[in-house]
Amino acid sequence: MRFQDQVAVITGGAKGIGRAVALAFIREGARVALVDIDKAGLAALREEIEKLGGQVLAVCCDISNSSEVREMMNLVQKTFGRIDILVNNAGIIRRGTIETVTEEDWDRVIAINLKGTFNCCRAVIEPMKRRGGGKIVNVSSIAAKTGDITSAPGYGSSKAGVDALMKTLARQLAPYGIRVNAVAPHAIETEMSAQWPEEKRREIIASIPLGRLGRPEDVAEAVLFLASKSASFITGEILDVNGGMLMD
Numbered sequence: 001m002r003f004q005d006q007v008a009v010i011t012g013g014a015k016g017i018g019r020a021v022a023l024a025f026i027r028e029g030a031r032v033a034l035v036d037i038d039k040a041g042l043a044a045l046r047e048e049i050e051k052l053g054g055q056v057l058a059v060c061c062d063i064s065n066s067s068e069v070r071e072m073m074n075l076v077q078k079t080f081g082r083i084d085i086l087v088n089n090a091g092i093i094r095r096g097t098i099e100t101v102t103e104e105d106w107d108r109v110i111a112i113n114l115k116g117t118f119n120c121c122r123a124v125i126e127p128m129k130r131r132g133g134g135k136i137v138n139v140s141s142i143a144a145k146t147g148d149i150t151s152a153p154g155y156g157s158s159k160a161g162v163d164a165l166m167k168t169l170a171r172q173l174a175p176y177g178i179r180v181n182a183v184a185p186h187a188i189e190t191e192m193s194a195q196w197p198e199e200k201r202r203e204i205i206a207s208i209p210l211g212r213l214g215r216p217e218d219v220a221e222a223v224l225f226l227a228s229k230s231a232s233f234i235t236g237e238i239l240d241v242n243g244g245m246l247m248d
């Protein structure tokens, strides 16, 4: 068990990629804090994990709100006594172009994807420093590197911001033994990708050398690798999980 007794906080943990990450950590012996705004999703996954015999805390928290995030991290520490791993996975997407996107949509995407990641990172620094180290893994996107024609401009912009934040924190926190990395998924089958128009779905599969969409478990494996001892000399890295679509 790679993460026996460690505590992992997973934002957006109620479904999709976050759910797969949570289940993968549980299988590897970790205790998991699920953080989400989807109360029903949180309750369902908490029950599923408890049935597996896993230790889980489910917290309803909007990561764009810094005081909610501070309270949530305090609760995790009170419950489990430590925080070893933070997976910044919660994110939203909006469709549109520079001409059609509303200012409200731009603000919401930046507030959750970028500021939410900042809020969560800031709130775990102290507990991680106290333990002499920690691991932060951000779930970015291929859109940060390539842009995207169908998602509204805020999405790729927020994820590029998440990547720059990750590299800055990797430098600033290395002296404290805190490693900060990212995965950049593309075309993973979740509710988010279910919003793709059918034509876009076909085009995407045709453009992926491995010839299929990704599974949430594919991303979870990459996240666990970056959080594990096997990656102990890796920080500031973006690991692509895209079936070979972008090789950079």
Ligand SMILES: NC(=O)c1ccc[n+]([C@@H]2O[C@H](COP(=O)([O-])OP(=O)(O)OC[C@H]3O[C@@H](n4cnc5c(N)ncnc54)[C@H](O)[C@@H]3O)[C@@H](O)[C@H]2O)c1
Pocket: 011, 012, 013, 014, 015, 016, 017, 018, 035, 036, 037, 038, 041, 061, 062, 063, 064, 089, 090, 091, 092, 112, 116, 139, 140, 141, 142, 184, 185, 186, 187, 188, 189, 190, 191, 192, 193
């Ligand atoms: N699915 C893909 O193909 C794909 C590709 C690249 C990147 N990503 C990224 O992976 C991450 C997870 O995506 P997914 O496809 O699993 O999406 P999803 O919509 O299935 O899950 C996202 C989760 O985040 C939660 N969430 C949204 N706003 C929140 C907030 N303010 N506070 C707390 N939780 C909040 C949602 O309730 C949901 O449970 C996102 O950051 C997304 O940008 C996904």
